[in-house]
Amino acid sequence: MSNFWKLDEAGTKLLEKADEVVRDVIQPLAAKIDEEGRFPEENIEAMRKAGLLALVSAKAVGGHGQGLRAGVAVAERIARDCPSTAMVVIMHYIATAVIEKHGTEAMRKGIAQPGKLTTLAFSEFGSRSHFWVPVSTATKSADGVRLNAAKQLITSAGVCDIYVWSSKPVAAEGLSTIWAVPAHSSGLTIPKPYAGLGLRGNCSAPITAKDALIPEANRLGEDGKGFDVMMGVVLPLFSLMNCAVSVGMMGGALTRAVSHVTNSKYSYDGSKIADLPQVRGHIAKMQLKMDMVRGLLLDAIDAVEQGREDATLRVLESKLAGAETSLEVHDLAMRVCGGAAFRKDVGVERFFRDSRAAGVMAPVSDALYEFIGKAVCGMPVFG
Ligand SMILES: Cc1cc2nc3c(=O)[nH]c(=O)nc-3n(C[C@H](O)[C@H](O)[C@H](O)COP(=O)(O)OP(=O)(O)OC[C@H]3O[C@@H](n4cnc5c(N)ncnc54)[C@H](O)[C@@H]3O)c2cc1C
DSSP: OOOTTOOOHHHHHHHHHHHHHIIIIIHHHHHHHHHHTOOOHHHHHHHHHTTGGGSSSOGGGTSOOOOHHHHHHHHHHHHTTOHHHHHHHHHHHHHHHHHHHHSOHHHHHHHHTTTOOEEEEOOBTTTBTOTTSOOOEEEEETTEEEEEEEEEEETTTTTSSEEEEEEOOSSSSSSOEEEEEETTOTTEEOSSOOOOSSOTTSOOEEEEEEEEEEOGGGEESOTTOHHHHIIIIIHHHHHHHHHHHHHHHHHHHHHHHHHHHHHOEETTTTEEGGGSHHHHHHHHHHHHHHHHHHHHHHHHHHHHHTTOTTHHHHHHHHHHHHHHHHHHHHHHHHHHHGGGGGSGGGOHHHHHHHTTSGGGSSSOHHHHHHHHHHHHTTSOTTO
């Protein structure tokens, strides 16, 4: 495998392992997972067995101590075959990174060593995509903290082990507080299963919390300081890993589209779809657009790792470019495959449906245009 992502030796080995898991387990199951709209438990189990769920956990607690760069590389590889699994995995990496930074050693070990699955539970029916202003509550009681919430669209809902959860602060000033919420906590229910247009293997269901009890020690960061956790840890990782999933999806659709246009013939003269110059032009556009986003993503990773001044701008641009460009590339994949694109066996329509999600995952694309516009005009981005 080429070291496109500039991984260190250990990261390269882990990416090779991920490639093996994708080829042996994830790719063969991808269409079935989509069709059945069920959680890809075999894929997550294979990732667990290969030690890949512990990618971002520190070595000191039994993980690999890798970070953003390796997470992006693994996410992109999985997304080329199963975007649903890739999204489950990135949500786990990001939630684990929050617990790595703010959780106790016991919590961190409890995730890394057995390979527990985590996710982010920020989105709510009340605050919708504006995750930075949760309306759900956390109230101190004699036996701990009681959570009340109506979360919407939470990846791995009901199948993961721990939610990294946002609420209003208990007592402090500020917009939010973050918690590690064990999925078995009493008072948590999944009111209805996920039956989505795309990313159908995600179990992105709503979660209701009714006086769900958790220990106060499960707070991640200070009361009222959730915004700092969201901006400091979650935003860069989620934006760049989400972009990686978009890049992987574009690659997956491109490979399948090329296979179709180079193998499908007009039998009256034996020519192929790819013999049409317009089709090759569209294929070239797909490749170019994907490569442009990948270049931006690589620069954004450098910017974050080096603490560059433009890091926040690059992070926001990457999430937006990934989501928006992926829509264009998947439209082109459908176009060059024509009527055959509607057939599931060609494989493009699954990527087309999956590609619709990135732009409505918060921060949504329209909000990103606004944030980036403010940054470019010298205004405070989040003001
Ligand atoms: C498959 C999938 C998986 C998900 N997984 C998770 C998860 O694991 N955890 C989690 O917390 N959430 C998750 N989400 C939720 C996601 O992050 C968003 O919160 C959710 O999709 C927002 O949807 P909404 O329609 O309620 O947004 P709304 O806020 O109602 O936005 C609707 C539209 O309004 C416009 N808009 C909204 N805000 C602005 C703004 N500030 N500026 C300009 N225009 C704006 C945009 O056009 C936007 O698309 C997931 C969503 C999907 C689709």
